[in-house]
Amino acid sequence: MRSEGRFRRRRPSCLLGSALALGAAVCFGAAPRVEAASARGSIADTSLAWPSPEELARVLTLSDYNTRVVMLGATLLGLASGIIGTFMLLRKRALMGDALSHATLPGIGLAFMVMAAAGGTGKYLPGLLLGAMISGAIGLGCVLAIRSWTRLKEDAALGIVLSVFFGLGVALLGIVQKMDTGSAAGLESFIYGKTASMLSGDAALIAGAAAVIALTCAALFKEFALLCFDSGYARAQGWPITGLDVVMMVLVVGVTVIGLQAVGLILMIALLVIPPAAARFWTNHLSAMVLVSGLIGALSGLLGAGFSALVPRLPAGAIIVVVGSLIFGFSLLFGPARGWLARTLVQRRLSRKVLRQNLLRAMFEYHEQAEGAAAGVAKEASPGSSLTVAELLARRAWSLRTLRRTLRAAQRDRLVRVDAGVCVVLTREGLAEAQRVVRNHRLWEIYLITHADIAPSHVDRDADELEHVLGATMVRSLEERLAEERPVPALPPSPHSLVGT
Amino acid sequence: MNWTSLDSWIVAAGVLCAGSCALLGNFLVLRRMSMMGDAISHAVLPGLAIAFLTTGSRGSVPMFVGAAVVGILTAVFTQWIHTLGKVEESASMGVVFTAMFAAGLILIVRAADAVDLDPGCVLYGAIELIPLDVRPVLGFMVPRAVLILGGMFAANLLFTLLFYKELRISAFDPALASTLGISARLMHYLLMTAVAITTVACFESVGSILVIAMLIVPASAAHLLTDRYGVMLILSVLIAVAGAILGHLAAITVPARFGFSDTSTSGMMAVTVGLLFALVMFLAPRHGVLSKLVHRWLLSLRIACEDVLGLLYRLEEADPVRQPAPVAGMLHSAVGWSPWMSRLALASLRRRRQVRRDPSGYRLTSHGRAVAAELVRAHRLWETYLAKHLPLAADHLHDSADRTEHFLSHPLREAIAADLPGVLRDPHGTNIPAGDAPRADLTSKSAVHGPDAEKG
Numbered sequence: 001m002r003s004e005g006r007f008r009r010r011r012p013s014c015l016l017g018s019a020l021a022l023g024a025a026v027c028f029g030a031a032p033r034v035e036a037a038s039a040r041g042s043i044a045d046t047s048l049a050w051p052s053p054e055e056l057a058r059v060l061t062l063s064d065y066n067t068r069v070v071m072l073g074a075t076l077l078g079l080a081s082g083i084i085g086t087f088m089l090l091r092k093r094a095l096m097g098d099a100l101s102h103a104t105l106p107g108i109g110l111a112f113m114v115m116a117a118a119g120g121t122g123k124y125l126p127g128l129l130l131g132a133m134i135s136g137a138i139g140l141g142c143v144l145a146i147r148s149w150t151r152l153k154e155d156a157a158l159g160i161v162l163s164v165f166f167g168l169g170v171a172l173l174g175i176v177q178k179m180d181t182g183s184a185a186g187l188e189s190f191i192y193g194k195t196a197s198m199l200s201g202d203a204a205l206i207a208g209a210a211a212v213i214a215l216t217c218a219a220l221f222k223e224f225a226l227l228c229f230d231s232g233y234a235r236a237q238g239w240p241i242t243g244l245d246v247v248m249m250v251l252v253v254g255v256t257v258i259g260l261q262a263v264g265l266i267l268m269i270a271l272l273v274i275p276p277a278a279a280r281f282w283t284n285h286l287s288a289m290v291l292v293s294g295l296i297g298a299l300s301g302l303l304g305a306g307f308s309a310l311v312p313r314l315p316a317g318a319i320i321v322v323v324g325s326l327i328f329g330f331s332l333l334f335g336p337a338r339g340w341l342a343r344t345l346v347q348r349r350l351s352r353k354v355l356r357q358n359l360l361r362a363m364f365e366y367h368e369q370a371e372g373a374a375a376g377v378a379k380e381a382s383p384g385s386s387l388t389v390a391e392l393l394a395r396r397a398w399s400l401r402t403l404r405r406t407l408r409a410a411q412r413d414r415l416v417r418v419d420a421g422v423c424v425v426l427t428r429e430g431l432a433e434a435q436r437v438v439r440n441h442r443l444w445e446i447y448l449i450t451h452a453d454i455a456p457s458h459v460d461r462d463a464d465e466l467e468h469v470l471g472a473t474m475v476r477s478l479e480e481r482l483a484e485e486r487p488v489p490a491l492p493p494s495p496h497s498l499v500g501t
Numbered sequence: 502m503n504w505t506s507l508d509s510w511i512v513a514a515g516v517l518c519a520g521s522c523a524l525l526g527n528f529l530v531l532r533r534m535s536m537m538g539d540a541i542s543h544a545v546l547p548g549l550a551i552a553f554l555t556t557g558s559r560g561s562v563p564m565f566v567g568a569a570v571v572g573i574l575t576a577v578f579t580q581w582i583h584t585l586g587k588v589e590e591s592a593s594m595g596v597v598f599t600a601m602f603a604a605g606l607i608l609i610v611r612a613a614d615a616v617d618l619d620p621g622c623v624l625y626g627a628i629e630l631i632p633l634d635v636r637p638v639l640g641f642m643v644p645r646a647v648l649i650l651g652g653m654f655a656a657n658l659l660f661t662l663l664f665y666k667e668l669r670i671s672a673f674d675p676a677l678a679s680t681l682g683i684s685a686r687l688m689h690y691l692l693m694t695a696v697a698i699t700t701v702a703c704f705e706s707v708g709s710i711l712v713i714a715m716l717i718v719p720a721s722a723a724h725l726l727t728d729r730y731g732v733m734l735i736l737s738v739l740i741a742v743a744g745a746i747l748g749h750l751a752a753i754t755v756p757a758r759f760g761f762s763d764t765s766t767s768g769m770m771a772v773t774v775g776l777l778f779a780l781v782m783f784l785a786p787r788h789g790v791l792s793k794l795v796h797r798w799l800l801s802l803r804i805a806c807e808d809v810l811g812l813l814y815r816l817e818e819a820d821p822v823r824q825p826a827p828v829a830g831m832l833h834s835a836v837g838w839s840p841w842m843s844r845l846a847l848a849s850l851r852r853r854r855q856v857r858r859d860p861s862g863y864r865l866t867s868h869g870r871a872v873a874a875e876l877v878r879a880h881r882l883w884e885t886y887l888a889k890h891l892p893l894a895a896d897h898l899h900d901s902a903d904r905t906e907h908f909l910s911h912p913l914r915e916a917i918a919a920d921l922p923g924v925l926r927d928p929h930g931t932n933i934p935a936g937d938a939p940r941a942d943l944t945s946k947s948a949v950h951g952p953d954a955e956k957g
Contacts, residue, residue, distance in 0.1 A: 167771020
């Protein structure tokens with residue numbers, strides 16, 4: 001049976017690995033050597049061992065050399081992947097990192113085999129990283145080839161490359177593990193990561209990569225921005241699109257390969273996707289977004305590594321991602337630029353404004369009709385004449401509740417007065433505002449009739465939607481446009497019959 | 502090679518898993534949600550952990566329930582973040598599944614101390630261990646995994662057949678499905694649930710990576726092979742099954758050739774199905790890369806031939822007395838094709854006896870002259886037609902006619918001629934050759950190649 005190599009003693013460096021292992025053990029009864037009783041015992045023990053104040057102080061002051069290295073490495077990795085991830089997200093290639101990071105695995109296996117065959121230890125890190133880089137690049141090439149040469153779309157191309165390359169990697173590692181030369185132990189850390197056992201060399205490598213990425217992105221900022229937002233225009237301007245894409249991809253492959261060691265393959269994807277997706281809620285400017293994304297990545301790395309150093313039995317890679325996704329959730333809700341709350345407030349403000357203007361126009365037109373505009377000429381409506389809530393309710397398709405709420409808001413703004421709870425009266429300011437709104441409405445209607453050849457009976461609805469967003473400049477240019485043909489009165493009469501007549 | 506009953510069971514499990522995944526994969530590929538398979542197979546981890554932590558058992562039912570719930574949640578969260586936060590769909594998928602995977606890891610690691618197992622089980626699967634855990638069925642000892650996967654395959658087959666029409670409509674046109682009263686959203690979530698449950702059923706035996714491979718790769722290959730939905734379903738299952746069988750064979754034979762022992766079967770199954778895909782991608786009759794290349798190349802050759810014919814005809818026409826015969830070098834520069842392409846065109850024209858070569862250069866044969874006359878007729882008719890119906894300047898007519906002349910079939914030429922009664926000269930003042938009986942083989946070819954050429 002080919003099973004001996006599959007079940008080995010758990011190594012301390014492979015904490016995440018054993019985590020997954022329990023996943024398998026937990027899932028299915030097929031797992032031998034797992035005693036249910038002991039497993040249950042550990043599950044009952046769900047209490048977190050909270051750190052003592054001394055431990056807290058040690059971590060916070062970074063007095064531990066190891067903690068210092070890990071936190072620095074995780075922070076820089078978050079920073080680097082956050083920066084380059086921004087461009088990937090905007091280029092609509094968020095999941096490219098997923099395929100890429102899976103595609104690195106066969107390169108690691110092959111590099112190990114080649115180096116072992118050449119008589120080395122096989123675990124020479126730069127060699128492994130070079131192998132990972134090369135096979136990642138090949139995987140990327142395959143994605144592009146499938147996408148542009150066949151009728152399959154990007155998603156299928158990514159999925160194919162991801163699974164087939166990873167399958168190849170698994171098969172190669174399967175061979176490697178049974179080779180006589182050199183122990184392959186630890187190669188799996190490329191899949192699951194081993195943040196907590198990061199060495200200063202790793203951290204230095206990450207720092208170097210972060211520096212290269214930051215400098216390249218700064219130097220090519222304009223070109224990358226053009227590529228992300230309008231690659232067709234960039235091509236027309238004569239920029240080397242393919243070359244720029246290659247540079248961007250090389251940076252992504254680089255940060256992925258380096259990050260593999262630290263947080264592992266699957267969680268590396270998170271570092272490339274989550275910070276930029278979160279940063280998008282905070283700003284609409286690319287430069288700011290790059291900074292915010294890098295910052296969020298760094299913050300997740302710092303907090304995640306710190307937290308996992310404080311509390312035992314928490315895998316750092318996973319904690320980093322969880323911190324990142326909490327930040328994402330917060331940004332999704334409260335981000336000032338595109339967050340849910342911000343957009344809801346803007347929408348609510350707009351719908352209130354629309355309701356108030358509808359109310360004013362309804363009242364104004366009521367008075368206009370009531371005061372006998374038989375000749376079609378509006379007379380100066382005087383404040384003071386009133387109409388009942390029931391009459392108002394019948395003028396538009398609004399519910400009584402909406403109408404009452406709108407009336408209350410308008411009362412607060414001193415635009416209307418409600419006498420005795422039923423009689424609604426326009427105040428002087430209300431009248432002025434109503435006149436402005438009605439004027440905008442009718443200007444647009446006249447414009448539609450004279451310039452767009454729309455029947456007078458059809459313009460009301462269109463103008464009803466547009467009157468609320470006509471700015472001052474727009475109104476002025478409408479006036480000028482219409483005045484070329486005939487003078488526009490201060491308040492033009494309605495070009496069509498009003499409701500209720 | 503040493504094939505035993507163990508190998509048969511391993512292959513049986515692989516085939517059943519591949520079949521169940523490939524069936525569902527068709528819809529993922531058609532709806533452009535291939536990465537959803539990847540996302541769900543990673544995201545079920547917390548579902549499994551919570552199911553275990555709450556029930557305390559490792560039975561299959563809680564696991565399936567947990568996986569189904571989490572699978573739906575993944576789809577729902579992805580949709581939420583996509584609509585609520587206006588995040589691009591693939592990015593929101595990336596956020597959701599990585600976050601859930603991380604949460605699952607933490608849940609599990611909190612209870613990890615007492616367990617001692619290799620991580621490979623989830624990712625690589627333990628397909629080699631399947632024959633160890635057997636259950637008696639009708640007197641035979643059948644591996645438990647084969648039973649589960651057999652049930653899974655039957656369930657997926659039933660699902661596909663039962664909702665054959667609904668799945669098809671919502672895969673190709675969700676809006677139409679909604680107007681027909683089929684809830685595309687319901688089908689979406691049903692599909693996601695099925696994917697999640699299949700993922701979990703296959704985890705144990707073959708590992709998540711093979712699940713993703715079998716979900717996406719066979720269906721993609723089938724999509725390149727056919728344009729029919731039913732055929733695609735069948736083909737995808739066949740490809741998946743072939744990949745599984747060949748994959749196991751490869752796992753036990755290929756490494757041995759290089760002096761290694763055998764390797765992970767599920768890894769090799771993924772690789773094999775990938776190789777099958779590569780084969781299809783290049784050799785598929787209609788959508789394959791090579792067949793498209795050959796197709797395009799043949800079309801170029803035909804156009805080059807026709808360009809040469811047209812050129813020779815015009816030279817004869819311009820100087821009927823001396824009848825200059827160009828040599829190869831002149832032809833290359835005049836036709837505008839690369840030297841080897843025009844040389845190839847000349848060779849093919851000589852083989853068809855439309856052009857002959859005498860000491861002074863190349864000349865049309867009488868057969869070639871007839872073909873060339875039809876071609877030039879098409880060119881000049883089109884120019885005249887354009888000039889009549891579109892207000893184009895005279896110097897803009899040639900380029901369009903140069904492209905169109907190759908695709909004007911005989912009936913179309915005569916229809917244009919009927920539209921221009923009594924016209925004998927084109928807008929440049931040259932004669933339009935008289936229409937011959939359609940013996941030139943131009944027509945049939947242009948009819949066949951027409952649509953493709955327009956696309957190219």
